[in-house]
Amino acid sequence: MRLLFIIVFLFASPVNCLAGYLGGGLQEKINSSNAGDEIPVIVYFRSNAARSVNGNINVDNLKSIKRSDxxxxxxxxxxxxxxRKMMRKQRIEAMKSEADFSNKQFRRILRTLKKKVxxxxxxxxxxxxxxxxxxxTTLSNQARVDHIDLDRVIKLSGHSVSTSTSPPTWNLDAVKSSLLxxxxxxxxGIVIASMDTGVDYLHPDLAASWRGGSNSWFDPYAVYTVPHDGVGHGTQVMGVMVGGDASGNKLGVAxxxxWIAVKIFTDNESATVSAIHSGxxxxLDPDGNPGTDDAPDxxxxxxxxxxxxxxxxxxFHADIDALKQAGIEVVFAAGNGGPFEKTLYSPADYAQVVSVGSVDExxxxxxxxxxxxxxxxxGFYPNLVAPGxxxxxxxxxxxxxxLLNPFITVEGTSFAAPHLTATIALLKGAVPTATHTEIRNALYASATDLGSPGPDNITGYGMxxxxxxxxxxxxxxxxxxxxxxxxxxxxxxxxxxxxxxxxDADADGYGNACDADLNNDNIVNTGDxxxxxDAFVIGDLTVDFNEDGIVNTQDIPDFARLFFDVPGPSALVP
Structure with a gap:
């Protein structure tokens, strides 16, 4: 009787003028299942006018706000x-409004079927x-359904322990983060997010940099309420980005x-597509309140x-489009499918993201x-290469x-990508109002070309x-x-x-190397x-003219060189 009621109800419900379709793999799954078997799926709905309005809300438009004003x-x-906060709020509210309108009828059907979202x-x-x-198949023809797809599983792959004997900080020197x-x-002031196996938030090199709170950790499987990593991969990746120096060696670029994190991979190294979408x-809105701006950079x-x-x-095109338009940069490891051509992986090959290949020392x-x-x-793939x-x-x-010496030497593009992610954090911190388009262009233009001249499909724009x-x-x-x-x-x-x-130890706009005017009378003379x-005796870095980080006898010739000179010239002082 209940089955008859459901069939009558479905035929009485509004249907699509344009029939929905079943995504790749779902029909095969249906054919191999018993009629009553439960199949995990994602139901995608047709867009309405809210989506087109929302598409015009782009954080890059904030360049109209000028410093001179x-x-x-x-x-x-x-x-x-x-x-930026108001623009992101408008985006989120528009998307939620669209979704509520599009799936209202389908939710009514799910309630009748007693199915939980x-x-x-x-x-x-x-x-x-x-x-x-x-x-x-019947439900795919319901009102506003675009298509239904299998909620497939993605496995984590391509991470391994390295046998390399490279110096432990060679990678930081190679990407010039040490200089920065x-x-x-x-x-x-910058927040980096990780979509991975989680993070060991008690690790001595990561604990202090966790942002903390319920808006800084998300487990879409609702297993862990605080950051957790049962695999190690996410912890290893995070160390490259923000790690400290508890081991005696610096780990992180930034x-x-x-950091905040989403545990898209379970402890058996698998992720459902719906969990990734949820992540x-x-x-885009970690605390669930569009009025606050707590999204990562x-x-x-x-x-x-x-x-x-x-x-x-x-x-994942729509997800990444939404993040990009909200001013959030998205970085992907290129994958470990080499050495042959066209061994790339999605979403790393999307135009919206920056993909990173791997090089050695x-x-x-x-x-x-x-x-x-x-x-x-x-376009070129990968976009850049970094230490991996x-x-x-x-x-x-x-x-x-x-106590357990929780450090490891690893390899793979999984560990090349976080070098770029953290470098972007350094650049965003240095120039807070730079758009990610501007940062991306600077990264490509400044990369060290490797191999044959020009960008290619092995190293992209370079190192x-x-x-x-x-x-x-x-x-x-x-x-x-x-x-x-x-x-x-x-x-x-x-x-x-x-x-x-x-x-510029005294922060007057003149660098140490051209400023020995210690009494600020605009000339270096006997008064200085x-x-x-006095500064030499106490090690005051205002007289570290050669920028070696200490004040010693090697700074005396530079003081003599600058005698009778005015400070500068400096682009920072009119």
Whole structure:
């Protein structure tokens, strides 16, 4: 009797003028199942007008807010952040409104069937639910249903222990994060998210950098209420991004950044597509309140689909589009399918993301690093390469601090990608109002070309160089570098004196290398001599003219060189 009622109810419900369809693999699953078997599916609904309005809400439009319109930098940053918050709020509310409208009738059917929604996927206008095999085709023809697809499983792959004997911090030097850290850029104020196996939040190199709170951890399987990693992969990836130095060696590219995480992979290293969609959705609004702006700045993804290694799988296009339009950069590991061409994986091959291949300390591309070309973007794949062999990082600590020596040397593009993610954090921290399009362009323009000249489908634009990327970001290409220190004159605080670190201990706009005017009378003369010796005795870094981080006898010749000179010239002082 109940089955008869359900059939009558479904035929009485509004149906699509345009019939929905079944996604690849679902019909085969239905055919191999018994009629009453429950099959996990995702129901995708047709878009309405809200989607087209929402599509015009793009954080890149905030470039119309100009620094010159505000009395000081703090006021400008406040206005920028407030505008970004309101724009993200509009996006989220528009998507939720669209989803509520689109799936209202289908929810009514689910209530009649007494079926529970597993994931409400408003980000992609979908619902994840388990449906009996015999009803799926009929339900695909219900009002506003676009299609129904199998909620398939993706397995984590391609991570391994490395036998490399490379120095433990070679990777940090290679991407120039050490130089950026020395200049005070550590990622402070930036939030990095990880979509992975979770994170060991008790690890001594990661505990302090977790943002903390319920809006900083999400397990779509509702198993763990606090950060957890039963595999180790996510902990290893996070160490490369924000790890400290509890081992005696620096681990992370951006140790000043905070992290949040989504555990898309269970402890058996599998992830459902609906859980991944749910994870992307959570990242756009972690606390569930569109009125707050607690989304991350960058998302690292050291995973990929294993179902279609050579063809474009568009499954996560909508998710990544939404994050990108909200001003959130998305980075993916290129995959470990090399050395042959077209061994790429989605979503790493999407045009919206930045994909990262792997090199060793000798700048040789790893044999396993995936190659292009990309069928999704028709562009180069990967976009960049970064260290991915012999990477020393954090491992599971079991809550015992350093007792078990929770560190490991790993390899794979999984560990190349976080170098880029964290470098973007450094650049975003240095230039907070830079759009991710501007940052991406700076990264590509500054990369060190490897192999044959120009971008290719093995190394992309080349080897990541965070230091040069900052120069490109701050100063347009083609400007002059008079002193050859790597800083263009347009932003060099010592235009005629080489000073790669741009040290400015007294923060007066003149770099140490061209400023021995210690009494600020705009000339270096006898009045500065006693101040020099006082500073020399106490190790005051204002007289560290050669930027070696200490005050010693090697700074005396530089003081003599600057005698009778005025400070500068500096691009930072009119």
């Amino acid at each position: 505000f009395r000081d930098r703090k006021a400008f940053k406040r206005a920028y952040k407030e505008a 597993d994931h409400d996927l408003w980000l992609i206008n979908g619902l994840a639910v388990k449906l009996p095999a015999y009803l799926i 850290n020395a200049q005070g850029y550590s990622g402070e 140790p000043g950044a905070h 992307f959705q959570w990242l 960058i998302v690292n993804n050291s995973w990929g689909s294993t179902t279609s290694p050579t063809t474009c799988d568009p499954e 000798f700048m040789t591309v790893a044999n396993t690093s995936s190659r292009g070309a990309s069928d999704c973007s028709n 062999v012999g990477i020393y990082t954090s491992d599971l600590s079991q809550g015992l601090g350093t 990541l160089d965070g230091y040069k990327a900052l120069l490109k970001l701050r100063c347009p290409a083609g400007t002059t570098d008079t002193d050859g220190d790597g800083w263009y004159d347009a932003c060099d605080n010592c235009i005629a004196s080489p000073n790669k670190l741009q040290a 001599i006693p101040l020099f010796f």
